[in-house]
Amino acid sequence: MVTTPHRSVEVDRSMRSSGIVIEPNIPICQTDLPLDWYQEEFKPYAEEYLALPDRTPETVLPWMDRYIVPALDHFGDRVMLLAHYYMGGEIVKLVERYGGRVADSYALALEALRNPEKHVFVESAVHFMAETIALLKHDHQDVWITNPKSGCTMEALAKEEMLEPAFEDMLARYGDDLVVVCYMNTSGRIKAMAGKTNGAVCTSSNAGVIMKWARDSGKKILFVPDRHLGENSGRQVGFTSDDMFLWPGGWEGMRTSIARMAPTERDRLDKAGLVLWGSFCGVHTHFKPAHVAYWKERDHRVLVHPECTHEVVSMADGSGSTSYLWKEVMGAPAGTKIAVGTEGYFVRNAREQAARLGVEVVNLADVPDPSFPSVGCGCATMSRNDPPHLVAMLDLLRKGTPPELNRVLSGDAVDENTGFRERLDPASRDEIRRLAKKALERMIDLTEAAKTA
Ligand code: SF4
Numbered sequence: 001m002v003t004t005p006h007r008s009v010e011v012d013r014s015m016r017s018s019g020i021v022i023e024p025n026i027p028i029c030q031t032d033l034p035l036d037w038y039q040e041e042f043k044p045y046a047e048e049y050l051a052l053p054d055r056t057p058e059t060v061l062p063w064m065d066r067y068i069v070p071a072l073d074h075f076g077d078r079v080m081l082l083a084h085y086y087m088g089g090e091i092v093k094l095v096e097r098y099g100g101r102v103a104d105s106y107a108l109a110l111e112a113l114r115n116p117e118k119h120v121f122v123e124s125a126v127h128f129m130a131e132t133i134a135l136l137k138h139d140h141q142d143v144w145i146t147n148p149k150s151g152c153t154m155e156a157l158a159k160e161e162m163l164e165p166a167f168e169d170m171l172a173r174y175g176d177d178l179v180v181v182c183y184m185n186t187s188g189r190i191k192a193m194a195g196k197t198n199g200a201v202c203t204s205s206n207a208g209v210i211m212k213w214a215r216d217s218g219k220k221i222l223f224v225p226d227r228h229l230g231e232n233s234g235r236q237v238g239f240t241s242d243d244m245f246l247w248p249g250g251w252e253g254m255r256t257s258i259a260r261m262a263p264t265e266r267d268r269l270d271k272a273g274l275v276l277w278g279s280f281c282g283v284h285t286h287f288k289p290a291h292v293a294y295w296k297e298r299d300h301r302v303l304v305h306p307e308c309t310h311e312v313v314s315m316a317d318g319s320g321s322t323s324y325l326w327k328e329v330m331g332a333p334a335g336t337k338i339a340v341g342t343e344g345y346f347v348r349n350a351r352e353q354a355a356r357l358g359v360e361v362v363n364l365a366d367v368p369d370p371s372f373p374s375v376g377c378g379c380a381t382m383s384r385n386d387p388p389h390l391v392a393m394l395d396l397l398r399k400g401t402p403p404e405l406n407r408v409l410s411g412d413a414v415d416e417n418t419g420f421r422e423r424l425d426p427a428s429r430d431e432i433r434r435l436a437k438k439a440l441e442r443m444i445d446l447t448e449a450a451k452t453a
Contacts, residue, residue, distance in 0.1 A: 032049075032050060032055075032386075033046075033384070033386060035047065035050065037384075038388065038389075038392075039403060039405060039419065041392065041396060041401075041403045042388060042389060042392040042393075044392075045067070045388045045391050045392040045395070046388040046392070048063065048388075049063065049386075049387055049388040049391070060387060061097075063387075063391075064094070064387055064390070064391055067391045067392075067394060067395040068098055068390070068391060068394050068395075070395075070398060071394035071395055071397060071398040072098060072099070072394075074398045075119075075120055075397075075398070077117065077118070078117075078118055078119040078120055079118065079119070079120045079121075079122065080100065080101065080111065080115060080118040080120070080121050080122070081095045081098055081099065081100025081101070081122050081124070081390075082095065082100055082101055082102075082103075082108055082111055082121060082122070082123045082124070082125065082133070083095040083096075083100060083101075083102050083123070083124045083125055083385075084102070084103070084104070084105065084108060084125040084126070084129060084322075084382075085102055085103065085104055085322045085323070085326060085346055085349075086125075086322060086343050086345065086346050086379065086382060091124050091385045091386065091387075091390065092349065093349075094387060094390060095124055095390070100122075103323075104203065104204075104205060104321055104322045104323040105129060105132075105184040105203040105204070105205075105321075105322075106184075106203045106205050106206060106321075106447065107323075108123075108125070108129055108132075108133065109129070109132045109133060109136060109184065109203075109440065110136065110444070111133060112133050112134075112136060112137035112138065112141050112143065113136045113137065113138070116138050116140075116141075118141065119140060119141055119142065120141070120142055120144070120397065121133060121137070121141065121142070121143045121144065122144050122145075122146065122390075122393055122394060122397070123143065123144065123145050123146070123408075124145075124146045124147075124385040124389065124390055125145075125150065125382070125385070126150050126151055126152050126155075126185075126381075126382050127145060127148055127149075127150060127151055127187075127408070127412075127414050127416075128151075128152060128155055128184065128185055128186060128187055129184070130143055130144075130145040130408040131143075131187060131188050131408055131409075131410065131412060132184060132188070132191075132201075132440065133408075134188075134408045134409060134410055135188050135191070135410050135433055135436050135437050135440060136437060136440055142407065143407070143408045144393060144397065144402060144406050144407055144408065145406055145408050146385050146389035146390050146392075146393045146406070147384045147385050147389045148405055148406060148408075148414045148419055148421060149381075149384055149414065149416050149417075149419045150381065150382055150383075150384040150385055150416075151381045151382070151414070151416030152185050152281075152379075152381060152382060153281065153282050153379075153381055154185050154225055154226055154279050154280060154281045154282075154307075155185045155186055155187065155225060155279075156381075156416060157225060157249040157250040157253075157278075157279035157280075158186060158190060158224055158225030158249060158250075158253075158277055158279045159187070159413070160187065160189040160190060160413065161254065162249075162250055162251055162253050162254040163190060163193070163224060163225075163253065163254075163277065164193075164254075165254050165257070166247055166253055166254065166256060166257075166277075167180070167193050167222070169257055169258050169259075170220075170222060170258070170275070171197070173258055174220050176219075177219050177220055178197055178219060178220050178222060179197045179198065179199045179214055179217055179219040179220070179221055179222070180193050180194040180196075180197045180199040180221075180222045180223075180224060180439075181194060181199050181200055181201075181202055181210055181211065181214050181221055181222070181223050181224070181230075182194045182199070182201055182202070182223075182224040182225070182439070183201070183202060183203070183204075183207075183223075183224065183225060183226050183229055184201060184202070184203045185225065185226065186201075186224060186225055187413055188410045188411050188412075188432050188433070188436045189411060189413065189432055189436075190224060190225070191435075191436035191439050191440065192431070192432045192435035192436045192439070193224075193435075194224075194435075194436075194439035195434070195435030195436055195437070195438035195439040196435050197222075198438075198442075199214070199439055199442070200213065200214070200439050200442040200443045200446065201436075201439045201440050201442075201443040202233075202443055203321065203443075204229060204305065204306050204307065204320070204321035204322070205320070205321035205323060205324065206443065206446070206447045206450070207229055207232075207233035207236075207306065208233050208236045208237065209446055209447060209450045210233075210443060210446055210447075211223075211233040211234055211236065211237045212237045213446050215234075215237050215238065215239070215273070215274075220272065220273060220274075220275065221234075221273065221274045221275065222247075222275045222277065223274060223275065223276050223277065224277040224279075225249065225277050225279035226277075226279055226280060226281065226307055227246060227249070227276040227277065227278050227279065227280055228280055228281075228284070228285065228306070228307050228308060228309055228310065228313075229306050229307050230274065230276040230277075231244060231276060231310050232306040232308075232310055232313050232319070233306065234274045234276075235310065239273055239274045242271075243271075243272060243273040243274055244272055244273075244274045244275075244276055245268055245269045245272035245274070245275045245276070246276050246278055247275055247276065247277055247278060248278045249277055249278030249279035249280070250278075250279065252278075253277060253278060280307075281307045283307075283342075283343050283344070283377060283378070283379050284304075284305055284307035284308045284341070284342065284343075285307075285308065285309060286365055286376070286377060287304065287308050287309075287312050287341040287364050287365055288312065289311050289312055289315055290372065291312075291339075291341070291364045291365055291367060291374065292304075292312055292315040292316055292339075292341075292364065293315070294367050294369070294372070295339035295362065295364060296315075296317075298337075299337060300337045300338060300339040300362065301317045301318070301332075301336065301337065301338045301339070302315070302316045302317050302318075302338075302339045302341065302364065303316060303317060303318045303319070303320075303325055303328055303329070303338060303339070303340050303341070304316040304318075304319050304340070304341035304342065304364065305319065305320070305321070305322070305325065305341060305342040305343075306319050306320065306321075307342075308341055312341065316341065322342065322346060325340060325342060325346075325350070326346075326350060329350045329353075329354050329359060329361055330350075330353065330354065330357065330359075332354070332357070332359045333359075334357060334358030334359060335358060335359075336359050336360070337359075337360045337362075338354075338359065338360070338361050338362070339361075339362050339363070339364045340361055340362070340363065340364060341363075341364035341365070343378060343379050343382070344363060344376045344377050344378035344379075345378040345379070345383060347361065347362075347363045347376060348363075348378075351363075363375075363376030364376065365377070381416055393406060405419070405421060409423060409429055410429050410430075410432050410433035410436065411423070411424040411428060411429045411432035411433070412424075
């Protein structure tokens, strides 16, 4: 039970809590966004927030309660707030405080599907995640995102216009022998390409299962967009360097064509069982083998996310999704020292929570050695959700005047820089949804089957 000045809020803890708590006197947000980063309808809320004297929970929470508690009262059981473990700026703590759910990509994707009694989903995470929820939702449900510009630089190097020429090129050459496996960090339009080839979506928690299924099909796999997750999960199921072909990511990928390849290059592509689209995560590729060596020499267990390079993953003591990393840290015996190689805000949250259990957590890239200066970083694009975004979204929904820009439909493409959104006509939206849903449902079937195997 959370008590506010206005009422008591019953917190639904049917999903395992992240355990993240809000500390008295500790700042709620480490940085404020400038006013002109907010969309017009959100500015009045941002102005109020920016005028607050400080960022302590004692100041920020009563201001948020003023708007959020009436909104939650208004919607009652019909609303669900969602956030990803990865979100920075304590937004996960706030979402959880107001009874929302914090989860990894796989669990988030299924929230609308598995909760038909909820009608309104408010997601404080990245756009591709909100769109995935919208792809799987029931018709009577609506999905809203608190900041449509919350994006992913890895996904930004695999936009439809970049990938489509390569996809069509490979489809023309390999036909039914091509299967696309795409990571959750893609738009619905890319997921639809996977559906078109009877392929599947994957997350970092089930990439091994999905990759094994694709390898067993005997088809040529195009893995999109993360070359490192593709390589790490590919090696897990037996692909070697000789079996893999790296197709450039971003605009270079769009300009690459099979017809213009040198014969030896084309031959390598023909022989490859796994084609990796060359995008990557700037946050995870920051970790180097020297970081792993540094902390291992100092008796730390090293745990990393599979978006890190294969060199880093192969040196680490363990590798897995955000929920794997969180469980490993929270389940470690007191006195354990762990270096975690993943997104900086996640590691900071894990460090704070683990300290209560007597477990020491450091960011793998935080090497306190002047001869080897390095620092772990958070994901700047993902962390664009803050208290004013959540407050404004909920208050405007309660008033019945939510900006259409924040509604998420299948096939929506948002530019992370400008916030401009391209929305497809209804028939194209339906087609994207049909194909992308097929690839998502295959992921769900394979993942659930693996759990009971
Ligand atoms: S941490 Fe990397 S993969 Fe995750 S949203 Fe940010 S850029 Fe994308």
